Amino acid sequence: MSVAATRSLAGVALGTHDLSFAYRRGGERILTSLNLELQPGQVTTLTGASGAGKSTLLYLLSLLLPATAGSITWDGRAVENLPDGERARMRAAYSGFVFQDAMLDPSRTVLDNVCESALFAGIDAVVARSRALELLERFGIAHRAAHRPGEVSGGQAQRVALCRALVTEPEIVFGDEPTGNLDADSARIVWDALADHAARGATVVIATHDQTLAALAHRIVVVA
Numbered sequence: 001m002s003v004a005a006t007r008s009l010a011g012v013a014l015g016t017h018d019l020s021f022a023y024r025r026g027g028e029r030i031l032t033s034l035n036l037e038l039q040p041g042q043v044t045t046l047t048g049a050s051g052a053g054k055s056t057l058l059y060l061l062s063l064l065l066p067a068t069a070g071s072i073t074w075d076g077r078a079v080e081n082l083p084d085g086e087r088a089r090m091r092a093a094y095s096g097f098v099f100q101d102a103m104l105d106p107s108r109t110v111l112d113n114v115c116e117s118a119l120f121a122g123i124d125a126v127v128a129r130s131r132a133l134e135l136l137e138r139f140g141i142a143h144r145a146a147h148r149p150g151e152v153s154g155g156q157a158q159r160v161a162l163c164r165a166l167v168t169e170p171e172i173v174f175g176d177e178p179t180g181n182l183d184a185d186s187a188r189i190v191w192d193a194l195a196d197h198a199a200r201g202a203t204v205v206i207a208t209h210d211q212t213l214a215a216l217a218h219r220i221v222v223v224a
């Protein structure tokens with residue numbers, strides 16, 4: 001394992017303060033006056049019924065969506081009103097996101113999908129490629145590096161998405177049902193990788209319906 005992969009991480013404390021959100025102005029509130037503090041070095045799982053707002057909360061915490069009311073803090077800094085460019089820069093520099101259904105770029109190879117987020121975060125191309133190959137190897141999909149996402153299985157695609165999220169060595173990892181397409185053994189590998197990342201100091205926040213995995217987290221937040 002490389003030196004980079006064993007570097008300890010500081011993580012980012014995530015907070016919400018009276019956070020509310022509606023997808024449309026004046027529309028139904030998905031989240032109402034939510035107050036949370038999520039600590040570095042921990043895995044937090046978000047559970048709750050389908051449609052309760054777990055994915056929405058991940059999008060808010062990761063700065064993909066702006067809050068309707070209230071605030072979101074990263075290490076105490078209010079981030080909900082930052083300009084879009086700054087939010088994108090912070091996302092790329094500090095976080096990785098494993099989306100539901102992988103969401104890989106179908107026109108690019110598996111390797112390029114993983115490298116892309118590192119390049120976007122300003123990581124040197126040679127380093128990005130070496131880290132990407134190392135992660136693909138670690139998760140047993142290096143033999144698919146030159147394939148397109150349409151040529152790999154759902155479970156393999158989900159592992160590629162995990163590699164893409166980890167390639168920047170992020171301080172925060174968000175996962176939206178990251179084990180949803182996986183069999184029990186593969187799900188455990190993904191979970192262990194996320195738990196390892198938290199053990200190194202990162203803040204890890206995972207939305208999941210899998211109660212077995214959720215129970216392994218340091219903290220379970222029920223979104224209602």
Ligand SMILES: Nc1ncnc2c1ncn2[C@@H]1O[C@H](COP(=O)(O)OP(=O)(O)OP(=O)(O)O)[C@@H](O)[C@H]1O
Binds near residue numbers: 030048051207
């Ligand atoms: N882009 C959108 N526009 C409008 N409403 C949306 C949008 N995305 C989600 N919703 C609605 O917001 C609510 C919360 O959705 P969200 O995906 O956050 O729930 P979830 O808890 O993650 O659900 P699941 O467990 O099924 O993935 C749902 O009622 C959903 O229909």
